[in-house]
Amino acid sequence: MVDRRTFTMLLAGGIAAPGVSFAQNAKVKNVFYSGVGPELTLYSVDVDEAALIRRGTVSMPANIQYAWPHPSKRFLYVVSSNGGPGSAGVAGDRHFANAFKIDPSTGALTPHGGPLPLPSRPIHTSVDLSGEFLLTAYNDPSGLTVHRINGDGSLGERVDQPDTLDTGKYAHQVRAMPDNQRVIMVTRGNNAPTDNPVNPGSIKTFSFKNGVLANLAAIHPGDGMQFGPRHLDFHPTQPWVYVSVESQNKLAVYRLDPATGISREPLFIKETLSDPSSKTRQAAGPIHVGPDGRFVYLTNRAFWLTDFEGKKVFAGGENSVAVFAIDQTTGEPTLIQNADGHANYLRTFGIDPTGHLLVAASVWPMPTRQGTDITVVPAGISMFRVGGDGKLEFVRKYDIDATAEKQQFWAGMVTLS
Structure with missing residues (x-):
């Protein structure tokens, strides 16, 4: 069962910036949540100082996979599982969605109903714009569910889908x-150089009415075998959709389309790496368009291992935040920076609503070769200031006690109501 304790204030120790303090009951506009294993930790955010202060933790019934706030910002929905990532991972037998109330002054979470069982390991969840439905994607077997959100914000029953949905791979x-x-559902497939099994990636679109879905289109080049999309985000004012293509380290731009959801052909395709000719295996990561729509950010991730004197060490590659300026007339992105992430495997990140701060979270520590020595780069939370030109300035990194078994798998920013 969910640990129903409320947040405990952790004012001694933990993450804090020197010279920065918050009154215990002060109004907090932005908060940052970090999920490590089954523990979800709340941090106050000081945008001006690019600083976090740890406030407390609640527990999930299994390892946190993803979370999404209600449009009202009064509730947070968290999905968890004891399953592991990838086709070679453990399927698990405990999969849940949980609703929490968000304290509007502090961001503290309190359980709002019991855990809702899910059919398999959830990889992503979100809430529709009306706040009436929880959408959840599952990676293996690939699928999705829709659950009603009750008027009080608690989770309700699953919506039956009368048609067979094309949920890809x-x-x-x-x-x-x-x-x-x-x-819209992004299905990554498995088509990177060493993937086994190999299958196509695609972007699936569905009509959506009263929680019921129907197939619209499947968007992919050719047979999808050279297309491994991961995440997408929408421009806030223009009909442009920005897609992070994981397996090929690309940024693809599509246009909203009334018939198919998005255009069948991309408007633009851009490289995300500082050195696209590198033969080291890389993977593009999450993507967010900045609040004013002038810039788009995504991460490049490298986390594969190689042998060194009988031990496994980092094989090399780019762990960065790629920054693109967006042409406001055409939607074309131009790469202007690859900012060092100062950590390994930046799986999630958030941008504060003013667009002045970007906070990125890495999954796990990484053994790294330094000459003849091996050092471990800890998992962490990396803080960046965002300049008026969109470029990132690294400020600090907070080390996080994560492991390969207890990963910092999701983290994100929430603005309080």
Whole structure:
């Protein structure tokens, strides 16, 4: 069962910036949540100082996979599982969604109903724009579910889907589209150089009415075997959709389309790496368009290992945040920076609503070769200031006690109501 304790204030020790303090009951506009294993920790955010202060922790019934706030910012929905990532991972037998109330002054969470069992390991979850439905994607077997959100914010029953849905291979994200009349699901497939089994990636679109989905289109080049999309985000004012293509380290831009959800052909395709010719295996990561729509950010991740004197060490590659400026007339992105992430495997990140701060979270520590020595780069939370030109300035990193078994698998920013 969920640990029903409320947040404990952790004012001694933990993460804090020197010279920065918050009154215990002070109004907090932005908070940052970090999920390590089954523990979800709340941090106050000081945008001006690019600093976090640890406030407390609640526990989930299994390892946190993803979380999403209600549009009202009064509730947070967290999905968890004891299953592992990838086709070679453990399927697990405990999968849940949980609703929490968000304290509007502090961001503290309190359970709001019991855990809702899910059919398999959830990889992503989101809430539709009306706040009436929880959308959840599952990677293996690839699929999605829709659950009602009750008027009080608690989770309700699953919505039956009368039609067989095209859910592709290895779903990785599901979101309502800006009109809230369609849903889009990114299915990554498995088509990177060493993937086994190998199968196609695709972007699936569905009509959406009263929680019921129907197939609209499947968007992918050719047979999808050279297309491994991971996540996407929408421009806040223009009909442009920005897609992080994981397996090929690309940024693809599509246009919203009334018939198919998005255009069948991309408007632009851009490289995300500082050295696209590198033969080291890389993987593009999560993506967010900045609040004013002038820039788009995504991570490049490298986390594979090689042998060194009988031990496994980092094989090399780029762990960075790629920054693109967006042409406000055409939507074309131009790469302007690859900012060092100062940690390994930046799986999630958040941008504060003013667009002045980017906070990125790495999954696990990494043994790294330094000459003839091996050092371990800890998992962490990396803080960046965002300049007026969109570029990132690294400020500090907070080390996090994560392991390969207890990963910092999700983290994100929430603005309080």
